[in-house]
Amino acid sequence: MGPGVAAAVGAPPERRRICLVVGQLDVGGLERQVYLLATGLDRKRYDVSVVSLARGGRWAEALRKAGVGVVEIGRHGHLDWRRMIGLFRVLRDLRPDVVYSFNNVGNAYARAAGLLAGVPVLIAGERGVYLSWWMALLERLFIRFTECVICNADAIRKDLIGRVGLPGNKVITIRNAVVVPPLPGQEERREARRLMGFAEDEIVVGTIARLDPVKNLSMLADAAALSGAGARLRFGIIGGGPDEDAVRDAIRKHGLEGRFALLGERDEAWTLLPGFDIFVLSSWSEGLPNTLMEAMAAGLPCVCTEVGGCPELVAEGMTGYLVAPGDGAAMSARILELAGDAGLRLTMGLAGRRRIAAGFSVERMVAEVEGIIVKLLDAAASRPRGRRLRADLLGARARRQ
Secondary structure, three states: OOOOOOOOOOOOOOOEEEEEEEOOOOOOHHHHHHHHHHHHOOOOOEEEEEEEOOOOOHHHHHHHHOOOEEEEOOOOOOOOHHHHHHHHHHHHHHOOOEEEEEOHHHHHHHHHHHHHHOOOEEEEEEOOOOOOHHHHHHHHHHHHHOOEEEEOOHHHHHHHHHHHOOOHHHEEEOOOOOOOOOOOOHHHHHHHHHHHOOOOOOEEEEEEOOOOHHHOHHHHHHHHHHOOOOOOEEEEEEEOOOOHHHHHHHHHHOOOOOOEEEEEOOOOHHHHHHHOOEEEEOOOOOOOOHHHHHHHHOOOOEEEEOOOOHHHHOOEOOOEEEEOOOOHHHHHHHHHHHHOOHHHHHHHHHHHHHHHHHHOOHHHHHHHHHHHHHHHHHHHOOOOOOOOOOHHHHHHHHHHO
């Protein structure tokens, strides 16, 4: 270094590259969580990109608007090895320090491509209790190369350890996050009802769900039929999907066409939640449902089936009620109890809102994921692949949960 040349002091450290891999970026709860994580990570410390294994989707546009790089890989079928090759090429070019992928097919592609591309840290994410025997076999094969699997509910963690057979010291729970909006007022309620076609004096029982057999929306039709013919009780379903004809048949079977509104898919469906008085979820299976979290954040009492992570959200008798899957009579009884007591609806709704605000913030979720990433990156140079999540870190997280 010659005279007059000063050494660089306080130069910022190089940003670590984080790549999130997701199956698609269309409407969905998982995709919203990817958006919240990608936009929440500290841009001064991390260069974040998102790779989608399908083209298009509203969240791709939202991520780009937020300044997050998005790469889309064409999809030619459910199991398409060309996507894995395409993903390998993307990871080879991006050279990420960490790849964090989501759900079984995306996890398989990302870890295979990540190993080929020499990605130092591989993290998998699971969002539901759904793995078949061959998916479970794939997970057991890949877990030796995976630093950890992040679940969004304890129910999923227990399934992965107990049924799938993953080692408990590699499976972590980090729950979903939700943005808690201002408490809606009468104006928001009136506008939401106008858009959905409900009257001011009606008690509206509603849900936001994909019309899919696993959501068991015929149970909601059964519950509505058992609730009697009170003119003030109406039901609304926001969403679309392959089970629409079956749902319409269930409504028609009970003669409920005048009391049910199938509202179709809506952009920003959560903005219509103020138009509901009671939120319901009738699923056979769930992970940690974003729609339930959003309903609670909007101040709605909830009646839902006791599946997946729902009991981790709904405090029985305090923020809502839990019923057995398929038990339309129990759901009907809880709906009628809430429909007849405006004070109880308000008390439970506000308690649910406080619960979400206290334990499910975006800042909390991002901080917990970032904490795992930092520990794994610190250990990458000194510990072998697949053995970088120290037992003391897992123990500290378990004590906090």
